[in-house]
Amino acid sequence: MIAGVDVQADPPVLAATGLGRTYDGFIALSSFSLELGAGELVALVGPNGAGKTTFLTLAAGLLEPSSGSIAIAGAPAGSIPARRALSYLPDTPVFYEDLSLGEHLTYVAALHGVADAGARASELMERLGLGAWEDSLPSEFSHGMRQKASIAIALVRPFAVLLADEPFDGLDPPSRDVLFELLAEARKAGAAVVVSTHRPDVIAAASRCVGIRDGRLAYDGLPEADALAEFFEP
Amino acid sequence: MSSGQTAALGELRAARRRRFVERLDVMEVLYRVYLAAIFGGIALVVIAGWVEEAPATAAAVADMKEHGPAVLGLALALAVLVGLRSGSRGGPLAIEAAEVQYVLLAPIDRGAALRPAAWRQLRIAVLAGAVLGAVVGNFVFRRLPGSPVGWIVCLALFGALLPVCALAAALLGSGRRLRPLVASAIGAALVAWSLADLLLGATTSPATMAGELGTLPLQSGESHLVLAAAGLAIALALTGLGLRAAGRIALEAARRRAALTAELRFSASVQDLRTVVLLRRQLASERPRRRPWIRLGVASARHPVWRRGWQSFLRWPLGRLARVLAIAVAAGAATAGAWSGVTLLFVLPGALLMVAALDLVEPLAQEADHPTRRELLPVPVDTLMQRHLGPSFAAMATVLLVGVATALALGAPTTVAAVGAVTLVPTALVLACCAGLSATNDPYRYVLTPQLGYVQSAAPVVIAVVAAGGPVLAAREAARHGGSAVGAAIGIEVAMLLIGVAMAWWLGRRMAEQSAVAP
Numbered sequence: 001m002i003a004g005v006d007v008q009a010d011p012p013v014l015a016a017t018g019l020g021r022t023y024d025g026f027i028a029l030s031s032f033s034l035e036l037g038a039g040e041l042v043a044l045v046g047p048n049g050a051g052k053t054t055f056l057t058l059a060a061g062l063l064e065p066s067s068g069s070i071a072i073a074g075a076p077a078g079s080i081p082a083r084r085a086l087s088y089l090p091d092t093p094v095f096y097e098d099l100s101l102g103e104h105l106t107y108v109a110a111l112h113g114v115a116d117a118g119a120r121a122s123e124l125m126e127r128l129g130l131g132a133w134e135d136s137l138p139s140e141f142s143h144g145m146r147q148k149a150s151i152a153i154a155l156v157r158p159f160a161v162l163l164a165d166e167p168f169d170g171l172d173p174p175s176r177d178v179l180f181e182l183l184a185e186a187r188k189a190g191a192a193v194v195v196s197t198h199r200p201d202v203i204a205a206a207s208r209c210v211g212i213r214d215g216r217l218a219y220d221g222l223p224e225a226d227a228l229a230e231f232f233e234p
Numbered sequence: 235m236s237s238g239q240t241a242a243l244g245e246l247r248a249a250r251r252r253r254f255v256e257r258l259d260v261m262e263v264l265y266r267v268y269l270a271a272i273f274g275g276i277a278l279v280v281i282a283g284w285v286e287e288a289p290a291t292a293a294a295v296a297d298m299k300e301h302g303p304a305v306l307g308l309a310l311a312l313a314v315l316v317g318l319r320s321g322s323r324g325g326p327l328a329i330e331a332a333e334v335q336y337v338l339l340a341p342i343d344r345g346a347a348l349r350p351a352a353w354r355q356l357r358i359a360v361l362a363g364a365v366l367g368a369v370v371g372n373f374v375f376r377r378l379p380g381s382p383v384g385w386i387v388c389l390a391l392f393g394a395l396l397p398v399c400a401l402a403a404a405l406l407g408s409g410r411r412l413r414p415l416v417a418s419a420i421g422a423a424l425v426a427w428s429l430a431d432l433l434l435g436a437t438t439s440p441a442t443m444a445g446e447l448g449t450l451p452l453q454s455g456e457s458h459l460v461l462a463a464a465g466l467a468i469a470l471a472l473t474g475l476g477l478r479a480a481g482r483i484a485l486e487a488a489r490r491r492a493a494l495t496a497e498l499r500f501s502a503s504v505q506d507l508r509t510v511v512l513l514r515r516q517l518a519s520e521r522p523r524r525r526p527w528i529r530l531g532v533a534s535a536r537h538p539v540w541r542r543g544w545q546s547f548l549r550w551p552l553g554r555l556a557r558v559l560a561i562a563v564a565a566g567a568a569t570a571g572a573w574s575g576v577t578l579l580f581v582l583p584g585a586l587l588m589v590a591a592l593d594l595v596e597p598l599a600q601e602a603d604h605p606t607r608r609e610l611l612p613v614p615v616d617t618l619m620q621r622h623l624g625p626s627f628a629a630m631a632t633v634l635l636v637g638v639a640t641a642l643a644l645g646a647p648t649t650v651a652a653v654g655a656v657t658l659v660p661t662a663l664v665l666a667c668c669a670g671l672s673a674t675n676d677p678y679r680y681v682l683t684p685q686l687g688y689v690q691s692a693a694p695v696v697i698a699v700v701a702a703g704g705p706v707l708a709a710r711e712a713a714r715h716g717g718s719a720v721g722a723a724i725g726i727e728v729a730m731l732l733i734g735v736a737m738a739w740w741l742g743r744r745m746a747e748q749s750a751v752a753p
């Protein structure tokens with residue numbers, strides 16, 4: 001049991017082996033291998049187009065690998081046990097046009113088997129400054145509020161792995177602090193958290209840093225500024 | 235899927251349906267129904283009064299008995315081919331992006347989540363196909379022996395089967411993750427099998443068996459009934475397999491389609507035909523070839539617009555070439571059928587060729603899509619746009635030639651070739667202009683008076699139907715009454731030529747008026 005999710009396998013909670021993905025001949029990810037254990041907070045870094053989002057969407061089961069494999073909590077990515085264990089926070093929030101924020105939260109929680117998500121949903125909305133917007137349509141929110149709503153939806157359900165694609169983008173400083181706290185809590189509860197980011201403060205807060213360049217694993221270690229400098233050079 | 239998750243899914247969908255109904259503008263819906271009833275009623279009355287179907291000759295009936303099932307079967311096989319190709323690209327379901335993100339990524343059975351949407355599409359297809367089939371049956375029983383009820387019921391059933399098979403094939407192709415090449419090969423094999431049935435006068439392909447259903451009122455003998463039942467059973471089995479495979483859809487394709495279909499629906503709702511064409515191409519992953527089929531020689535400064543047009547055509551993907559060729563063949567077949575007596579088929583060539591023309595005016599439409607670049611050229615906008623009609627007109631004339639050749643190959647008399655030769659130039663011009671106007675319509679021009687918007691959208695299609703079908707209809711009637719078929723066609727074509735020239739002038743003028751840069 002990790003972070004409230006019944007995980008069948010021993011660690012690692014995420015294991016990618018020789019993962020590759022091509023788009024019409026373009027190699028987005030190649031021979032990418034990675035293992036994550038419970039409770040890790042991993043900063044995923046790399047220049048634009050390096051393959052970060054491709055890796056995250058492969059792990060989420062939204063894309064299928066051209067080669068290699070990826071397992072979440074011991075189950076193939078995209079399978080029902082993997083979907084039960086993994087929460088994916090996309091870089092572009094998506095919402096139902098006709099559901100309020102509160103309805104989104106209870107619906108997503110119910111789909112993940114949480115019968116009564118009321119308390120958790122209220123807590124998340126309050127902490128993210130969305131308490132007054134529970135009955136509003138997130139499809140009509142501003143960019144930052146949409147991002148916060150998307151974060152709340154990703155966190156309202158139990159998960160053993162959280163994949164967050166640029167989650168700090170568009171957030172004001174207080175909301176950034178809240179997100180740091182929420183990620184730390186998830187990690188403390190035993191979940192592995194992967195955050196794709198370009199932000200030095202996020203990298204500094206991570207327990208491990210994984211760098212991707214040209215679709216290949218280029219760095220895997222502690223988040224040391226010197227070692228990571230090349231990823232942020234123009 | 236646990237009962238709690240099932241209940242959550244069911245409750246949410248019920249709540250969304252309720253909310254949709256609550257938000258519906260009842261007066262707006264009633265107004266649309268009222269308009270549809272008026273115009274639909276007028277159209278039916280006009281067509282019913284206009285179409286006087288002469289009973290088919292004994293030879294035609296015998297021919298229909300022998301080849302009818304195979305012809306219908308071939309149509310069904312083509313629908314399956316289209317469905318399989320659509321499925322290989324992630325069709326036919328169009329799922330909301332939020333549904334992909336929250337439902338399909340939840341630990342629930344995707345089949346159970348997606349089957350209601352698949353059922354909904356199938357229900358709509360059954361209804362639309364059955365209504366269309368019944369309308370066709372209503373005209374067919376006037377020409378062919380057999381009971382009216384029998385024809386209407388059988389053709390309604392076949393009409394329902396046609397889109398259902400296409401959708402089921404798409405669901406199966408999508409669920410089985412067929413690659414486009416494999417899907418095309420399977421579909422093409424079925425088409426070839428059905429074509430062989432047509433040529434050999436046999437009933438071996440499942441599609442031909444289903445085609446037996448559409449001609450049952452003509453046939454005698456139990457064997458036809460058994461074959462029709464077998465065809466129906468195979469189609470139902472295909473549907474069952476398709477529904478079963480619905481849950482295995484690739485999420486990558488679902489996400490891509492989610493974004494595109496949302497835009498497509500909006501564009502269709504505002505009758506933005508150009509955007510619809512572009513989005514449909516994206517949905518079909520239809521991109522220009524990196525290397526042209528033929529590389530044009532060294533460029534000269536003369537006729538750059540003409541050259542640019544052909545450069546565009548020479549980069550057409552195989553799928554688009556095949557589609558336009560298929561349209562030309564279908565238009566020719568419809569013309570042959572119309573000449574032999576099925577008057578209603580005169581509507582088809584123009585409607586089909588308009589679809590091809592929308593592809594053929596691509597260079598012109600590209601120019602219209604980029605107003606700033608267009609207006610910075612040292613050429614008057616109207617002249618530029620009219621020059622763009624040149625390659626489209628020439629290509630359209632080639633398409634019409636293929637259509638005429640098809641009609642002749644299907645047994646149309648040589649008079650049709652003579653009529654075709656006379657009508658080729660004006661019809662090609664009018665079709666290119668109609669497509670040019672459709673592709674450059676401003677969909678928001680009549681946003682406050684939508685009725686005018688409907689006229690703006692419908693007028694080019696109506697003119698195209700008249701331009702392609704009218705001269706042939708006039709020629710056939712003249713030939714039937716002992717007059718000169720070619721003479722009758724010339725009379726109409728002179729008018730068409732004038733209409734074409736006027737449309738070309740109007741197209742240039744309208745684009746010049748929209749110009750942001752003062753001349």
